[in-house]
Amino acid sequence: MNTPSPHRTAAAVGLAVCALLSAACGGGSAATSQHVSTSTARHTTHSGPCQGDRPILFLEGAVCADGTAVSVDETTGAGNSWSPTGEEQAFVTANAKTLKLRSQSGAEHVLYRAPKRVSLVHRTAWSPDGATVAVLMLDATGFNGGIVLGTHIPAYRPSLAVIDAQTGRLRRRIALSPSIVNMPYITNPPDTLAFAPDGSRVLISWDSPAVADLRTGHVDHLWQTPAVAAWSPTGQVIFLDVIGRQRFGALYSWSASAGAQVIMSEDAVRQAGIIAEHGFEYGQMRLSPDGRTIAIRTTQNGKTGIAVATWTGTGIGDDLKPLMTSGAVWDFDWSPDSSRIAAVVVDGSTADVEMLQTDNGTWTTLSTIPISIDGPDTIDALGPIKKIGWSG
Numbered sequence: 001m002n003t004p005s006p007h008r009t010a011a012a013v014g015l016a017v018c019a020l021l022s023a024a025c026g027g028g029s030a031a032t033s034q035h036v037s038t039s040t041a042r043h044t045t046h047s048g049p050c051q052g053d054r055p056i057l058f059l060e061g062a063v064c065a066d067g068t069a070v071s072v073d074e075t076t077g078a079g080n081s082w083s084p085t086g087e088e089q090a091f092v093t094a095n096a097k098t099l100k101l102r103s104q105s106g107a108e109h110v111l112y113r114a115p116k117r118v119s120l121v122h123r124t125a126w127s128p129d130g131a132t133v134a135v136l137m138l139d140a141t142g143f144n145g146g147i148v149l150g151t152h153i154p155a156y157r158p159s160l161a162v163i164d165a166q167t168g169r170l171r172r173r174i175a176l177s178p179s180i181v182n183m184p185y186i187t188n189p190p191d192t193l194a195f196a197p198d199g200s201r202v203l204i205s206w207d208s209p210a211v212a213d214l215r216t217g218h219v220d221h222l223w224q225t226p227a228v229a230a231w232s233p234t235g236q237v238i239f240l241d242v243i244g245r246q247r248f249g250a251l252y253s254w255s256a257s258a259g260a261q262v263i264m265s266e267d268a269v270r271q272a273g274i275i276a277e278h279g280f281e282y283g284q285m286r287l288s289p290d291g292r293t294i295a296i297r298t299t300q301n302g303k304t305g306i307a308v309a310t311w312t313g314t315g316i317g318d319d320l321k322p323l324m325t326s327g328a329v330w331d332f333d334w335s336p337d338s339s340r341i342a343a344v345v346v347d348g349s350t351a352d353v354e355m356l357q358t359d360n361g362t363w364t365t366l367s368t369i370p371i372s373i374d375g376p377d378t379i380d381a382l383g384p385i386k387k388i389g390w391s392g
Contacts, residue, residue, distance in 0.1 A: 048104055049064060049068070049070045050064035050065065050066075050068065050070065051064075053065055053335075053336075054082055054086045054336060054390060054391075055070040056333075056342045056353060056355075056366070056388065056389075056390045057080040057081070057082070057089060057388065057389040057390070058342075058344055058353050058367070058369065058387060058388045058389075059078055059344075059369060059385075059387060060075055060076065060077070060078065061367065061369070063353055063366045063367040064366075065335070065340065065342075065355060065366070066366075067364075067365075067366045067367065069367070075089075075091050075100075075102060075108075076093060076094055077091040077092050077093040077094050077098075077100065077122070078091060078092065078094070078122040078385045078386065078387075079091050079092045079121070079122035079123045079124045079135075079385060079386045080102075080124070080386070080389050081124045081125060081126060081386065081389045081392055082126070082389060082390070082391070082392045083126050083130045083165075083392070084126055084128060084129070084130045084392055085130060086104075086336070087103065087104060088101050088102060088103055088104075088165075089101070089102050089389070090102075090111070090124040090126065090133045090165075091122075091124060092120045092121070092122045092123075092124065092135065096114075096119040096120050096121075096122065097113060097114050097119065097120065098110055098112070098113050098114070098120070099111045099112040099113075099114075099120060099124070099133065099135055099163060101133075101165070110168075111133070111163060111165070111168045112135075112161075112163045112168045112170070114137065117139060117140045117141045118137050118138065118139045118140070118141075119137070119138045119140070119156075120135050120136070120137060120138075120161075121135065121136040121137075121138065121190070121384050122384065122385040122386060123135070123136065123190055123193050123384065123385065123386040124193075124386070125193045125194050125195055125202070126165070126195070126392055127162075127165075127195045127199045128195055128197060128198070128199045129199060130165060131164070131165055131166070132162050132163060132164055132165055132171060132199075133162070133163045133165050134160060134161065134162050134163075134193060134195065134202050135161050135163065135193075136158060136159070136160060136161070136176075136181060136190070136193065136204070136206075137158065137159045137160070137161050137173070138156035138157075138158055138181075139156060139157040139158075139159065140156055140157075141157070156178075156181075157175070158175075158176040158177075158178065158180070158181035159173050159174060159175050159176055160172075160173070160174045160176060160202055160204060160212050161173050162202070162214060172214055172217070174212045174214075174217050174219060175219075176204065176210065176212070176219065177219075177221070178207075179207060179208060179221070179224070180204060180206060180207060180208060180209075180210045180219070180221060181204065181206045181207065182206065182207040189206070189281060189383030189384045190204070190205060190206040190384055191205050191206075191228045191229070191281075191282075191283070191284045191285075192204070192205035192209075192228070192229050192230060192284075192285075193205075193386075194230070194231055195231075196211075196231055196235050197231060197233060197234075197235050198235060199214075200213065200214055200215060201213050201214060202214065203229060203230075203231055203237055205227065205228065205229040205239070207226060208221065208222070208223050208224060208225055208226055208227060209221075209222040209223055209227050209229040209237065209239050210222060211237060211254075211256075220256060222237060222239065222254045222260060223239065223241060223252075223260065225241065225242065225243075225245075226241075226242040226245060226282060227239040227240055227241050227242055227252075228240050228242070228282055228283050228284055228285045228296075228297075229285065230285045230286055230287050230294075231287070232253070232287060232291070232311075232313075233287070233291030233313075234313065235255075236253050236254060236255045237253070237254040237255075238251065238252065238253050238254075238263070238285070238287075238294075239251070239252050239254065239285070240252075240269070240274070240276075240283075240285060240296070242276055242282045243266075245282075246276065247275070247276050248266075248269050248270075248274055248275065248276040248282075248283075249266045249269070250262045250264060250265050250266045250268075250269060251263050251264035251268075251269055251315075251316070253314070263314060263315045264315055264316060272307075272316070272320050273298070273300065273307065273320075273322055274296055274298050274307055274320075275298050275299050275300065276298075276299075277297070277298075277299050277304060277328075281383065283296065283297040283298060283299075284296070284297040284331070284332065285297070286332065286333065286334055287311055288311075288334045288338035289334055289336055289337075289338050289391050289392075290338040291311060291313075292310065292311060292338065293308060293309070293310060293311055293338060293358065294308070294309055294310075294311040294316055295307070295308050295332070295334070295341060295358075297329050297332065298322055300322055300324055303324045303325065303326065303327075303328075304324070304325070304327070304328045304329040305322050305323050305324030305325050305329060306322075306323050306329060306332060306341060306343070306356060307320055307321065307322045307323070308320070308321060308323060308341075308358050309321070321361070323356060323358070323361040323363075325343075325345055325354065325356075325363045326345075326347060327345040327346050327347030327348070327352065328345065328346045328347070329343050329344075329345055330343070330344040330345065330346050330351065330387055331343065331344045331386065331387035331388045332344070332356075332388065333388050333389055333390045333391055334390065334391045335390055335391060336390070336391045336392075339357075339358065339359070340355055340356060340357055340358065341355070341356040341358060342354070342355050342356075342366075342388055342390045343355075343356060343388065344369070344387045344388050350368055350369065351368075351369040352365050352366075352367065352368050352369065353365070353366045353367040353368075353369065353388070354366060
């Protein structure tokens with residue numbers, strides 16, 4: 001079982017604080033234009049510490065699917081996500097100022113440094129061809145903000161940045177409204193940052209879901225209230241509406257041509273037992289990499305779990321089954337082969353990395369993260385951070 005040292009995990013707790021207080025966090029460059037030109041040879045690697053499988057990345061550590069520790073993948077940042085080939089991972093440093101790439105051997109290099117007064121959210125996404133990396137930017141320039149717990153918190157101008165994965169050049173920066181990305185976060189932390197299957201658009205699901213067209217810069221605001229969202233294999237967005245910031249409504253499908261269409265009514269969602277979590281986060285929805293299975297984070301009788309069903313291409317199949325665990329699911333991601341799900345589960349005063357076998361509903365603990373879960377404040381502070389990554 002892999003057990004990272006407490007001081008590294010304690011640093012993870014400070015990641016969100018740095019994102020909120022970027023002007024006070026050390027590190028990073030103060031230059032106005034920040035890209036680092038680096039040429040890295042790319043080659044396909046089929047070997048590794050997990051018998052050819054990708055390590056499961058969590059906060060500042062990694063573990064194989066059989067529970068074997070992977071010390072080479074410990075990083076001093078968060079938001080780690082694998083490139084499509086599994087050759088590299090992208091992550092944001094602890095001070096929220098630098099986007100880095102890391103090879104399977106553990107070699108790291110700086111890809112992009114944020115300008116002064118700009119923070120990067122600890123959540124990264126690769127384009128399907130591996131040519132670019134997307135990250136959210138929070139710009140505090142010219143904003144007054146307010147006072148939270150006696151500390152001055154700047155109000156941010158949010159944007160989506162797309163960085164060239166070879167040169168570090170900023171290819172595209174698209175402004176987002178505060179109704180899409182709300183920081184300081186007083187509503188819903190992000191549940192999705194992901195490229196469309198064809199790489200032409202990016203889905204941002206934070207306070208409410210939106211799609212940014214990378215060719216035109218146009219942003220489609222899909223819904224005016226919170227939702228949990230994901231791409232379908234055919235390039236449509238599917239999302240669950242959150243009514244009154246308390247419960248799931250209907251399941252929708254969205255396309256640029258047709259807009260939002262109901263594919264599962266509110267009554268059908270409720271009867272299926274798909275229930276939003278009450279509190280800071282509502283849940284998550286993920287389609288498997290092969291596009292055949294849908295997984296939705298849900299709650300039942302005081303426990304959380306993942307409801308799994310066949311994705312028909314136009315809706316959820318009749319085989320939906322909730323697979324509950326003893327703790328509270330905090331974040332999850334599919335395996336590249338679409339057969340398993342890795343999750344960070346908060347159980348008492350610890351956070352565990354657990355693996356779910358979707359065929360039989362078995363949960364197995366792979367690693368314990370020695371982070372003190374002393375109440376809602378700790379969970380809230382880590383809200384915007386991507387906590388686990390396996391498929392990409």
